[in-house]
Amino acid sequence: MLANKKRNNEEFELIRWIKQKAGSGGHLSLGIGDDCSIQPQQADQDLLTSTDLLIEGIHFKREWTSMFDLGRKCVAVNISDIAAMGGTPQSLFLGIGRPKNINDDEIEAFVSGFLEEAKLYGAVLAGGDSCASLGPLMISVTVQGIVATDEAICRQGASYGDAVYVSGYLGDSALALDLLQNGQQPDSYLAERFHTPSPRVALGQELSKRQLATAMLDISDGLLADLGHILAASEVGADLALEKIPLSKSFQDALGKDSQLIDLALSGGEDYELIFTSPLKDLAEQIDSVTRIGVINQELGLRIHQSNGELYQCQRDGFDHFA
Ligand code: ADP
Ligand code: MG
Numbered sequence: 001m002l003a004n005k006k007r008n009n010e011e012f013e014l015i016r017w018i019k020q021k022a023g024s025g026g027h028l029s030l031g032i033g034d035d036c037s038i039q040p041q042q043a044d045q046d047l048l049t050s051t052d053l054l055i056e057g058i059h060f061k062r063e064w065t066s067m068f069d070l071g072r073k074c075v076a077v078n079i080s081d082i083a084a085m086g087g088t089p090q091s092l093f094l095g096i097g098r099p100k101n102i103n104d105d106e107i108e109a110f111v112s113g114f115l116e117e118a119k120l121y122g123a124v125l126a127g128g129d130s131c132a133s134l135g136p137l138m139i140s141v142t143v144q145g146i147v148a149t150d151e152a153i154c155r156q157g158a159s160y161g162d163a164v165y166v167s168g169y170l171g172d173s174a175l176a177l178d179l180l181q182n183g184q185q186p187d188s189y190l191a192e193r194f195h196t197p198s199p200r201v202a203l204g205q206e207l208s209k210r211q212l213a214t215a216m217l218d219i220s221d222g223l224l225a226d227l228g229h230i231l232a233a234s235e236v237g238a239d240l241a242l243e244k245i246p247l248s249k250s251f252q253d254a255l256g257k258d259s260q261l262i263d264l265a266l267s268g269g270e271d272y273e274l275i276f277t278s279p280l281k282d283l284a285e286q287i288d289s290v291t292r293i294g295v296i297n298q299e300l301g302l303r304i305h306q307s308n309g310e311l312y313q314c315q316r317d318g319f320d321h322f323a
Contacts, residue, residue, distance in 0.1 A: 015032070048146065050082065050143055052081075053140050065195050068112060071111060074139050085152040089145040089201065092118055093140075095142075096128070098133055126144075155215055155229050157277070162295070163280065163283070165293065171251050172250065173193050174222075200273060219274070237297045239294050
């Protein structure tokens, strides 16, 4: 391969540094340094695997974020997919396509943020690849996790009469992005929600262990788009109550000045909250961080009801990053 000629000491230095800093997880019998890592398997577990590609200019802008936070976010959004199945993250794989205008300190800050975030969830960097990019910074992250056999929560499984729940608050990340795109600074809470979102791993695990959810997804493309995936996979419809959509204090303040912003909570992306359905109607009383926002119905489609009885029409399509 052409790239092979370009492999130099710098790359091996970086890998040595990463290997030393990443440590090794108890679930691995062999970590970074060989052709593959080795993870012994147990009979009563399913292995979950998910991958994300993050490209500068499309998924992130370097001028808006620190490399440390970018490293954290790359892990968080990836681990969020494991959370969305109710699993426990274990191994991460990191591919870096590195443009010339990124120096060693920046790459080290990125990897440090990556490892710090991984540690929060007990996940270990188990391998990757590093090469030069002639274009933008490109990051590929793969995560593997485990879940007890047959306890993964899929998109398919919602049925008539199930309640629809979401975790946390919606729209914060999209509001922060909206402000940044208009040259304004989001407050520290909104900035944190955008730059360093928290995957809801513990909630996902609880729902899967207690077998409470019939279908689940993490909200990366916006509530309507992602709930739409559950509805399509489960072949059902849903009715939501607009006033039940959980909104943070910062979001409510902004909404007070511009009522159109509600569309960011409905269709803005990158919340990384969980949306799930359950036959149980009282989960919001049992679990602090969740809100019941609607119900699954036989009539296909997704309807949003306002308190005055009229249907609400969201003016925005699903989230499309910097489009
Ligand atoms: P190979 O030629 O087999 O692809 P590499 O020299 O690319 O091997 O990588 C050597 C070891 O370092 C492998 O275990 C690989 O998984 C790991 N590695 C390379 N780049 C990264 C990275 N960015 N993050 C984590 N591990 C990495
Ligand atoms: Mg390689």
